[in-house]
Amino acid sequence: MRIYKVGGAVRDRLLGIPVTDIDRVVVGATTEEMLSRGFRPVGADFPVFLHPKTGEEYALARTERKSGRGYGGFTFHASPEVTLEEDLIRRDLTINAMAEDDHQNLTDPYHGQRDLEARILRHVSPAFAEDPLRVLRVARFAARYAELGFTVAPETLDLMRQLSESGELEALTAERSWKEISRALMESQPQVFIEVLRACGALKVLMPEIDALFGVPQPETHHPEIDTGAHTLSVLEQAAKHNQPLTVRWACLLHDLGKGLTPEEEWPRHIAHEFKGLKLIKAVNERFKVPRDCQELALLVGEYHTHGHRALELKPSTLLELLQSFDVYRRPQRFEEFIAACEMDARGRKGLEHRSYPQADYLRGAATAARSVAVQPLLEKGLKGPELGEAIKRERLRALKAYKEAASI
Template sequence: MRIYKVGGAVRDRLLGKPVTDIDWVVVGATTEEMLAKGFRPVGADFPVFLHPKSGEEYALARTERKSGRGYGGFTFHASPEVTLEEDLIRRDLTINAMAEDDQQNLTDPYHGQRDLEARLLRHVSPAFAEDPLRVLRVARFAARYAALGFTVAPETLELMRQLSESGELEALTPERSWKEISRALMEDQPQVFVEVLRACGALKVLMPEVDALFGVPQPPAHHPEIDTGAHTLGVLQQTAIHKQPLTVRWACLLHDVGKGLTPEEEWPRHIAHEFKGLKLIKAVNERFKVPRDCQELAVLVGEYHTHGHRAFELKPSTLLELLQSFDVYRRPQRFEEFIAACEMDARGRKGLEERSYPQADYLRGAATAARSVAVQPLLEKGFKGPELGEAIKRERLKALKAYKEAASA
């Protein structure tokens, strides 16, 4: 039995980056031997075990072959005869196909170290094309390591293009796709994820609503970058710079999809794009079975982001409707995330990344003013049921009028 550290832990140590998760591969062992040493089995499809003390994952060396469509369409074979090189060749990228023994002796049969130095994301073998999930994984690694100068090797991008055109991407489950998308959006340069998917044709398969934004112009007075797709990438980049949570990043990716529906003869204006985009946002949310908090914020940001930009112009009654839509009284955090998304949208414009966004504090102040209305005095006056609701609404409107007047003074 020989045990090796593999994959990301080796890659990140060689890059000088912090190593978080460690994966191990065990060569020359049987399931029975692993169980005898106290390892606990966890893999339903292939032999993976948890270490009795550290809890880290140890997998028996295995080979695999394509037996069906999609991510799950593989037959695995694990036995003591499978070599380390045979195990490594089934991995996606050369930089993930290196192994180390306990003395840090490197096993690198597919030149991963060379590609690390060349800053290339290159597939290990033609078997890469058997797993459509790897298109998303490579795009995610591109987003993670873009700051270090990594790019996708041309021949790997070509294989990704073939996969995108083959129909295999449609076989991916929503859960697997969302896992990769959500992880990619939380990388340091999430816009690179979208760029790589677009470069290999995967974006128009997975998210045609976002792909349709490229080449669609906007008024240069408001959007110096002009192209709506370029703007979306800039907004995504701002979400990473400002360390926004996943909810905000997802909402920002989808906030302008309605502009992809504008007839060419109406360009560069996009009248009612907020309303037109709602059905598209809901369709993308459903396609990837997106978590509810991300779904809800994306829909609300899509519908109301221009309200955020025009905050100072909104009538008190419109302000109140906006606050009610977000349920700021019970869910203040969601409104805070909406404000963040609006600010990222404003900053995601070429040359305007550093411009202040005073609407943020104004909107926060409006929410505070509405929340400050006390219910108890109205109860003491005898209001109840629907009448109480109307009385609270009147008082909140009065508070917002006073707030707007004070802010304008």
């Protein structure tokens, strides 16, 4: 029995960045031997075991054969005869197909270290094209390591393009796709993830609503970058630079989908794009079974982001309706995330990345003013039911009028 660290642990150590997850492969062992040493089996698809003391994962060396469509369409074979090189060749990228023993002796049959030094993301073997999930994985690695200068090898991009055209991407489950998408959005340069998907034709298959934004112009006075797709990538880039959470990044990605529906004869204006885009946002949310908090914020940002930009001009009654829509009294954090998304949208414009956004503090102040209305005095007057609700609304509107007047002095 020989045990090796493989994949990301080796790659990141060689890059000199912190190692977070350690995967181990066991060569020359049987399931019975692992069990006799106290390892606990997990996973139904192939032999993976948990160390009896540390709880870390150890997988038996295995080969795989394509047996059906999609990410799960593989038959695995694990036995003591499977070599380390045979296990490594089934991996996606050369930089993930290296192994080392406890003394850091490197096994690198597919030149991963050379590609690390050249900053290249390259597939290990033609079998790469058998797994559609690898299109998303490579795009995610491109987003993670873009700041180190990594790019996708042209021949790997060609294979990704073949996969995109083959129909295999449509066999991916919503859960697997969302796992990769959500992880990619939290990388340091998530816009690169979208760029790579677009370059290989996968964006058109997975998220045609976003792909449709490229080539759609916007008024240059508000959008010096003009192209709606380019603007969306810039907004996503700003969200990452400002360490926004996944909910905000997802909303930033989808906020302008309605502009893809504008007839060409109406370009570069996009009247009512906020409302037109809601059905598209819903469709994307449903396609990937997106978590509820991400779904809700994306829809709210899509509908109200222009309200955010015009916050200083809004009538108190419109401002109150906005606050009600977000339920700022019970869910203040969601409104804070809306403000963040609006600010990223404002900054995601060519040459305006460092602009101030006074609307943010104004909206926060409005929410505070509305929340400051005391309900107890109204209860003490004997108000209840719809009558109480109307009284609360009147008091909040009065508070917002006072707030707006004070802010304009």
